[in-house]
Amino acid sequence: MTYKETVELSMIPSVNNIEGHLIDKDFFPVLKTAIIYGANASGKSSLIKSMDFARSYILDNSTLSPLLNYSYRLDKEKQNQESVFSFEIKTGREIYQYGFSVIFNKAMVQEEWLYELTKEICIFHRERTEDGISLKEHLKNMSAEELSRLRIYEEDQASSDHSLLITKLGSISYGKGMFWDSCKEVFTWFKRLTIFFPNTKFNLLSAVYGNEKEVNILYKEYFKIFGIDIDNIHLKEVPIEYLTVNPEFLSEINKSLLDKKNEGTKGMLNINGKEYLFEINDEDRLTAKEVKFRHRVNDYTAEFSKDEESDGTQRLFDLIPPYARVILSGGVLIVDEIDRNLHSLLTTMIFRNFLSSEGEQNRQLICTTHDVKMINLSLLRPDEIWFINRNRNEASSLYPLAKYRVEYPDNAEINYLNGMYQGIPDFNFNE
Structure with missing residues (x-):
């Protein structure tokens, strides 16, 4: 991967004087779309692949193996350190933070946590220490039978270096109450997360x-x-x-x-x-x-x-089914290189349609692209447009257009191509 330090893609609006493109603005507003720019080999696809790895690993723990290494491999020390994956998600009126860290070259889970942020409750938090596995969880209103069953699952996890607790707890139909419901809701969110790559095919x-x-x-x-x-x-x-x-x-x-x-x-x-x-x-x-x-x-x-x-047209044959499903039923659709083989006006139409369609409104579209025509502040907000810049020491950073003061919105595309926001190819890279 190209990320040496922590990067964050935030869908929380950071520009307060713009009202459009918000989900659930009266409770906890989040943005409907995000589009990410960057030079070739800057880390756009790596960002999407890291999300895809996390999703796949949560749904199937066999994804992690010593043959897989998504760590930052341009620094020898980093290869032996933890790689952290963290998501803050909203399901109904609950906001959760779920995450885990792994050491790839050992195929080992180092830490895993689930918090309910609105109530400031730790659902569970487990961590590998020198003394073994440390675990705390939210056990309020849990019956003795449920607690006994939970301990069995925890013992199974303690004997496995590569398994996630959420995978087991989220996929079973057992128990009621905040602990079990939270695990199921988060696991279901990841099942509904759709990630679409240039080579993804629809049957x-x-x-x-x-x-x-x-x-x-x-x-x-x-x-x-x-x-x-x-x-x-x-x-x-x-x-x-x-x-x-x-x-x-x-x-x-x-x-x-x-x-x-x-x-x-x-x-x-x-x-x-x-x-x-x-x-x-x-x-x-x-x-x-x-x-x-x-x-x-x-x-x-x-x-x-x-x-x-x-x-x-063949690209649309593959893209339309997941796109239509998110429009109708909600959820998050992430598309790497949405402009692949598509005309610039068609890419723009996809976003216009997504933002204006009726149906389930709790939906998000997150894409990477090279189509600079989408740097259009009459279409998207400045906090929906993101850039990845890979600097001369090979590490990548991620930041929104909202970081800059854009005095003349009509010039945003030209400003980007002129290097004002970085995130463009550096043709003097080896000097």
């Missing part, structure tokens, strides 16, 4: 097979918003003999699916960029179907395969 083939009508309703809504002219998405049978694949391999697929025909098993295969669904028909013959996209111009229609669509 459109499976979705169309499962519910073609619902898929078309979803995509048509956003195709209309984003100016895409696709009229229909459907599965079309393709003659097996047209497929450019080894006949022996097809024979193996046929045999495997025949053996599992009663289970309704189907196969999916990507061949030269085209995605096919294989299944056995009523005559026990192997059939293949491909996702097709119908374009209409007046009364004329033409069909295209997925790989024949533009790179930008």
Whole structure:
């Protein structure tokens, strides 16, 4: 990772004379969006990857291993020190701080904590000391049976160097009260956190097979918003003999699916960029179907395969489902390189739509980008625009545009390109 010291991405508004883009402004306001700029290799993707690691590790403790090292490796001493991951999250009227620290080269959890900040209550805090594992927790109103069960979980954790307590406590349906509810709420928040990378793919083939009508309703809504002219998405049978694949391999697929025909098993295969669904028909013959996209111009229609669509359209095929889910149901969507293969105006439209859409309002969109047109103070607040600057000793820092006094908002984009806010390539780096 590129972060030698602690960095913080804060969604708490820091500019008090601007009212828009706030969630729950009457209780504890937080910002709806954040967009992060920086030169190549400055640490933008590393920031997102660190969040993704924390999420994956919380949901599945097997993620941590001696082969994985997200520590700052440009300083020998830092590799033997703790790496800290901390989140402050809001669920309803509760605000929690959950975090943990690990020593990567030992695959060891050093510390883990969960606090309810509004009530100033420690739900639990465990720490590895010279004498073993130190643990304190909030036990108010916990029955003897619940306490006994909790002690069993704690003993399991004490015998494991790489396990997190939240993973066990948040995933079980046991116990009621503040302790158990807090663990479940925080664990559920991480389950709903969606992180989207440039290579993240949505299984459109499976979705169309499962519910073609619902898929078309979803995509048509956003195709209309984003100016895409696709009229229909459907599965079309393709003659097996047209497929450019080894006949022996097809024979193996046929045999495997025949053996599992009663289970309704189907196969999916990507061949030269085209995605096919294989299944056995009523005559026990192997059939293949491909996702097709119908374009209409007046009364004329033409069909295209997925790989024949533009790179930008293919990017939208993958991005629309998680984007629509957050719009409808709330949660946090984090996108690394949101502008990848997208026109600058389309990137802007995504943010405009996100900020103006109805539906669940407790939603956030956090992105990295190189699209400088988004440094637009008529679209975003200065505390929603962030920069990562990697200095000459190779360490990265993170800070908002709100750190600067912007006298002429229309010039913010030019000021950034001229280096006023840093976070741009340094072409004299080796001098």
